[in-house]
Amino acid sequence: MHTLVLPILILIASEASPLHRSPRQQRHIRGGLPYQTKARGQNINTPKRHRELGWLSDLLNKLSKSGKTTTTTTTTAPTTPTTTTTPRPWLTVVNNNNIIPDTDEFGERTFGSYNAPSVNSLGLVVFRARSIGGGHEEEGGGDTGLDRRYLAQAGNGPSTGVFVRDMSEEGIAANSNIIRQAGRRTMVPQPNNLDTLFIEFPSFPRISKEKSYIATRGNHGPVWEYVLVQSRVRHLEEGDSSTTRVGNTGIYVNLNPLVADSNGDATTVFTASSKLGSVGFDSTFNVNFSEMYQVPGLTNSDGTELNGVVFDVFPGSPSTDDYGNVATKGNYQKGNVSQTGVFYRNVTQVQGSSIADLSVGLGTFHVIANSETRIPPPLSAKYTKSCERYTFGSTAPPSVADGNMVFLGLDNEEDPQCGGIYLANMKGMNYPTLTPLVDLETKVPGQNDALFTTLGEVLSFDGNAVSFWGSWNNDVKEVRLCCPTSGNKDLQDYCSHLGDYDPNTGTQEGDPNTITNQIIDECPPLDDGYSRYQVKTVPVHQGFFVHDGNSIKIIHTIVADAHNDLIYWNYSGKPPAMGPQEKRGKAFRHLDENEDSEASEPPRWRSSAFTALSSKDDIMFKQTEGGLTGIWHWDGKRITQIVVDGDPCSDLDNSPDAVSLIIDSISIERDSYRSSQLVIAAACSAVVTSEEEESDWGGIYLKTF
Template identity: 40%
Template sequence: DGLVVIRARSRGGHGGGGGHGGGGDHGGGDSGGAAHSGSGHSGGQPTHGIYARDMSVAGSEVYRILDRTVVVPAPNNLGTTFVETPSFPRIDMHSDTLATRANHRPVHRYNLEDGSETRAGTTGIYTNPNAELITGAAKLGDAPGYGFLRVPELNGAIRFEVFPGAPSVTNGNTIVFKGNYTVDGVGKTGVYFRELLPGPRGGDYPSILIANNTDTLIPGTYTVFGSTAPPNAAGDNVVFAGFDDEHAPTLGGIYLAPLQFQPPLRTLVSIGGAVPGERATAAFNNLGEGSAFDGRNVGFWGAWGEQTRTVRLYCAEEGNRDRIAYCNQNLVCLDGSGTLGDPQSICDDEDDPHYGKRCYVEREIPVNQGIFVHDIKTQRTHIVAKTGGEFDDFLFWHYAGKPPCAGRGHEEEGGEEDGESVRWRSSAFMAVGGPPGAAFKAAFKA
C-alpha cells in the first residue's frame, strides 16, 4: 500500500565500523551496483543499510530498518552489529514484511565437544514478520540447538554457508531463498523456503527444499539441475530459473512451484522455447536468472539468435577496495602472499582512454534480447520490449564475489560475498504487477 524498501549507502557520515562484538573472522560484501567511498568522506565511516518510506503518506520520512549500528537479532550473544547488506531487499506483496540478506562478524559463541570455544554466524537472512527483525536463516547450523538452520535434504548433517542473491518473502511470514553448501568439497546450491513463527528466532521449523543441483531433475529430462537462481515468491507460489549450465545453458528454464514439501515443478519458459513476436524458428538460448513475480505474471529477460556484439567493462572507481584492486591487478594481500590481479583484466592497452587508471575486460552480449512477461493463468508469453529499435541493451554488469585474498578493503566490507570467486556478472532489472483481472503493467531498466 505504498511502502517502499531500499538498500542505500552514503559517501560519508557516521555509519559506524560495523560488526562490533564478534571478533575473529568476519563477513561482508558488495554487489558492485551501488557506489560508496571506503574512506568515509566528511568524517567517519559511510552508512550502509536497508531503509523504508511509506509513499502513501505525504511528506513521510525515510526510516531505518537496519544499518551498521543495529545489533544482529538472536541468536547473538556477542553484541555483534551488521556490516553490510550485499543484495537489495524484497517486500511481501500483501504485507509490510520484508526480507534482506546481511553479513556481519560472528554472532554466536559456544563450546565444542573438546571444551574449546568457537564463534559462528557471519551471514544470514533477516526479516520482520512482527515488526521487529528476526533471523530467518543463518550460517549457524553447526551450533548446538540450531539444527533447524541446516540444509534439510541431507539429514540435517550440513549447514548452509551463504545465501546468494536477494531473498523473497510471502504470506507475511515465509522466506524463500537460495542457499549454498558444500558436500565432500563440492559446492552445491538449492532453492528453499521456511515458515517463521512469532519469537526472536522465528520458531524451530526447518527449511523445506524446492529444488537443488544435487538430485532435482530438470523437468522433462533425466538431467539434474546444474544451477538454480535466487527465487521470487508471491502468495503460495515461487518462481525460479534453473539450468544445466548457467554460463552456456542447453537445458532448463523458468519454473513455478507451490510452497509445499516435494513440490511439482511446472515449466513456464524453457531454453529452446519459441520467442513471441519473432519468426517461427526463433528460440530462447539464454534466460535471465532474475525474475519479477506478482502471483500471476512473471517478468524475465531472454535472448535468442547467434549474433553478438562486444561491450567493454571497466573496473569500478568506487566500491569495495579489494575488488577494485583485484580488478586493476594490484591487490596487495595482507597475508604477505604478494600482489594479485584478475588474469582476465586488460591493463596494458595504451590506446584505451583510461590506460593507467582503470583496467577492463570485453564481453560478447546477444544482439537479440528482450523483456518478456509470462501469464501463468493463460500460459501465454508476451513481449514487452526488445532491442533493435528504441533499446540497445537490457543487461547491466557488476564485478562481484570474493577476491582470492584479503587486502585493506577486507576490514571495511568483509570477505564474504556469495561463496563464489569474484567475476563479472550481468543482470536485467524489471518489475511487473497489476490488479486481478486487469492488464499487467511492467517496468524495466534499459
C-alpha cells in the first residue's frame, strides 16, 4: 500500500528531506516518477538554481500552450475541453519579505520555507513555516546570550512555527498581521510543570471548514514530572518517591486564533492531547490526566477495562471540525504489541470550565476503530475475498467535518487485501458503526470490471463528499528515489548509511532498503563515490475520484509514465535512538536510559497524492503532466489547468523580487480549497547561465475562483 505524500525542494525539520539537486534536473527522470523528495506536509523551500538550459525550449513551448486542456470522464456527463480562464489575481498571504515573529534574541529573520497551507470558508489561512539560516553553536549559530537550558530545549536553530493570517475582505482591508500560534522557543501550554518549550512542528496544521478552529502537532521535551505510584510500578518499594518525566509530543488547538498579545503571539492555544495517559490523578489541578489522555476502549483478556495505556505518537496531521472535535491517528502499545487506531476528542468544553486555567478541555478520547476492530464486509455482494477475520493492521490520519469522520483502514499497509475508506459519526461513543464508502472490492468507474487495488490516505472531506486517489490493475513501474541530501541531518544519514544507529549494539548501518554500492545518474554520489537510493514501484493505472455521498465519480485518470504521474514521495520517520531533543547536524547520539524517547514510526519512503475539495463538484488536485507539475481544477465536467511550474512567478506575487523568476514547485493539502478559495505554497527560482547567479523566492498565495 502506498501511503501518499509529495515532492519539494528542501525540507522543514522532522518529517522531510529533499534532494540537493536543481529542480529542473529533478523533473527529468530516466524511466519513472519525479524523484525529488517531498515532505508529508509538502514543505516548500525556496529552491537552489537552474543550472541546465537544455529543457528551456521545451518549457517555452509548453508555456505558449498554457491554454491547453485536459480531458476526463465522469459517471454523469462527458468531459469537454476547456481553456485556462482568467481568475481573480493571486493574493500574497506571506512571502520571503515577511519577518517571522520570534523572541528578540533571534533577530529579524524572514520566512524562507513553507508547508502546504490550509484555509477555511472565512479566508483564515493557517500554515507552518520557518526561516532559512540559524543553527546550534556547533553549526555556526553563535552565542545568543540566552540561558543554556533554554537553548538545550529549543536550540539556536531556525525560527519555525505555526501561523495564521486573516485573508478575508475585512482582513485584507485592515492589512491583517501574521499571528504566531506556537513556535520554537515558545512555551508548551498546560499541563506543563517543567516550563518546556516547543522544538518543532512535524506536520502541516489544519483548520475547520466554517469556524476558525485550528489544530497542529508539536514536538518538545517532557512536559510533566510526577511521583511514581507503587500500585502502577511493580518494582517500587513502599515509601519510594521516585519521579519520572513524560509527554514529549502532543496535539495543540486554538479556538480563537486571531486573539493575540502585543507581540503578535496567540494567547488561547491549549492542549488537546498529550502523552500523559499513565499519570493518573493530579492534586495540583484536581484532574485525572489518565481519564483525559489515555488510549480509550481497550480491554484486558478477561473483558475488564484496561486503563492507563499511553499514546506513543500521533502520526500525520490532526483534523478538527466546527463542533470542536479533534481527530487523530494514534499509535500505542498494548502489552508488548504495537497497535494503531483513529480517535477523537471534543475540546469545546474547555470554555467556561472549572479548570479553565489548565486549558486542557474536559472531553475524553473516543475510539472509532483500532487494531482490534474487524474490517466491515465489502460493499459488493459478489466480493471475492473473505475479510471477516481481518482487523485493521493499518490506519491513516483521518479527516473530519460536520461531526463525521472519514479514514483509510487496511489489513496490511504494504500489501493490502482488505479494507477501504470508511465513514463514522462522532457522537461520544466508542466503536461506532463504520459505513464503507469505497473498498478493495469496489469497481472503478469507467474501467469495466476492474477493482481498486490501492487507495490513498489523503482524504479531503466536507462532511458529505470525500475526494481520494486510487489505482487499479496490477501494472507497475519502477522508480529510483535518491536519499535526501538536505534537511534533517539524522534522516539523511540514516538513509545514506552514515554512522551507527542501533542504541544497543551500534551495529545497524542505516536503512536496510538503501542501495549503497552503485552509481546512477539520477542521484549524486557521496564522498565514497557511490549513490544512495531505493527502488520502489508505482501503479500505472491511477486517478482521482470523489464519493459524493451516494456514488463514486471520476475526477481524472492517467496512465503513469516517466512524465505523467499523480504520486509524490518523501522520506520521513524517526530513526533508531533519535530522541525528541536531538541535536541536528551530527550523527545519532545514543539515548541516556533516563531520557524520554518517542516511539514513532521508523523512516521509510512514503508516497502521497494530493487533492483538495470545496464541494462534490469543485475540486483541486496536483499532478505531473508532460513533465510539468502543478494544480488542476475539476468543476464536475471539465478539467482546467490553474498553475504549473515554469509559469512566471509574477503571476502569483507582485513583489519586485518575483520579477523574471519562474515557479519551481507548488504544494497543496487536503484543506487547501474551501468555498472556492485556493491557497498554495510555491517556490520560485531564476533560470541562470553561470554559477555566480542565484535568485530564490517563495511564499503562500490565495486566489478565489
